[in-house]
Amino acid sequence: MSFKYALVPYIRAPEKHPSVVLYYDENVSIIKDAFPKGKVHLLILPRNEETSKKRSQEAFKDEKTRKLLEGYVNQGVELAHKAFNKTWKRIDGDEQKKMKIIVCCHSVPSLNNLHIHVLTTDMCGKNMKNKKHYNSFTTEFAIKFDEFPLKEDDYRLQDKGRCESLLKQDLFQENAS
Amino acid sequence: MSFKYALVPYIRAPEKHPSVVLYYDENVSIIKDAFPKGKVHLLILPRNEETSKKRSQEAFKDEKTRKLLEGYVNQGVELAHKAFNKTWKRIDGDEQKKMKIIVCCHSVPSLNNLHIHVLTTDMCGKNMKNKKHYNSFTTEFAIKFDEFPLKEDDYRLQDKGRCESLLKQDLFQENAS
DNA sequence: TATTCCGATAGTGAC
DNA sequence: GTCACTATCGGAATGAG
Ligand SMILES: Nc1ncnc2c1ncn2[C@@H]1O[C@H](COP(=O)(O)O)[C@@H](O)[C@H]1O
Ligand SMILES: Nc1ncnc2c1ncn2[C@@H]1O[C@H](COP(=O)(O)O)[C@@H](O)[C@H]1O
Secondary structure, three states: OOHHHOOHHHHHOHHHOOOOEEEEOOOEEEEEOOOOOOOOEEEEEEOOHHHHHOOHHHHOOOHHHHHHHHHHHHHHHHHHHHHHHHHOOOOOOOOOOOOOEEEEEEOOOOOOOOOEEEEEOOOOOOOOOOHHHHHHHHOOOEEEHHHOOOOOOOHHHOOHHHHHHHHHOOOOOOOOO | OOHHHOOHHHHHOHHHOOOOEEEEOOOEEEEEOOOOOOOOEEEEEEOOHHHHHOOHHHHOOOHHHHHHHHHHHHHHHHHHHHHHHHHOOOOOOOOOOOOOEEEEEEOOOOOOOOOEEEEEOOOOOOOOOOHHHHHHHHOOOEEEHHHOOOOOOOHHHOOHHHHHHHHHOOOOOOOOO
16 A cells, blocks of 8 residues: 555544544544644544545535534634643733644645645644755645635646745745735 | 865975875975875875966976976876775786776866876775765766866867756766676 | 865665 | 654864964
């Protein structure tokens, strides 16, 4: 089996991987990303076989699929917040302020099974190692979940080359003042 | 003083560097290359100031200069053989067979003072570390001493870019059968 | 096409 | 645009009372 199917076990038999799977039901598995790019990094994996085969751009054209996943996205964000707060506290002690979370799909994924990234915005996970990693979450290469469905003329529907070029950009930190 | 003049001390005052200088007289210094690319690697340095300033391509247009150096080249080869035989012996015990020696100048040198490389063909010196090193002695980038004077249309007289491109070639071993 | 140090870049192989 | 490994490539400094 190719590396491209590394997520299959968590889709097929989530019950067999309790140390990785945080939640599962008949629709999704929510797992810890094995190579986290943020302090907390989860993946939401739709279990429906047809959905899992599709690119995010195609799968989330369908409103029913989108609506179904929305609830799980909220749940994933909640899980991420909980996991983050277990290890980290704000210096100012303000527990009302919540860590920002990115919910997105890569416009050109490497793994074949549809997955939604849910990660904290710190970009300082143990496996954040290079420009490609960074840019894959901080540029338009990352399609935010709330951007779906994409407009018909969105280049990320077709132009793989342009998407890939985003990964080669210089590092840029939003809100660096 | 820039690194480009690293050889100056051995030209100006060879008597002060007995551990490096194997031979000197009023015309040349013969020294051990500080970063040998072969098991034995010597440099012949003409001491005449005008000659030392010139590129090999220009200096060896002059027959008198060539003839003067020829004798020292033979001496350098002799010294190289002696040095090599001090450390290495042929498996077949045939002492008639002598180690092959390359006598050449780099078509685009890094150090400013004219120098002739005299080195064994093993290409396995302690400081043979990269493709550039290897190709600088195994391609036309190296102008063999007996090629001088170059023909007027030899690209190595003018085309620095083409010379440099030779250094990027894939490694190739002559007589690898 | 000096050296060393260091970091970015690029190709490979993975069952 | 998986990871991990390796090779390659690229810049900067090199000096000194
Ligand atoms: N075996 C694995 N288990 C869990 N997550 C993985 C595994 N292999 C890769 N990943 C993650 O899966 C994500 C795939 O990214 P992408 O295909 O670009 O959307 C990356 O964040 C990887 O860190
Ligand atoms: N300080 C030094 N003393 C002796 N040889 C040196 C020194 N610095 C560099 N070299 C050698 O000088 C040669 C210069 O090569 P090139 O200028 O390309 O002909 C190389 O073989 C270097 O190893």
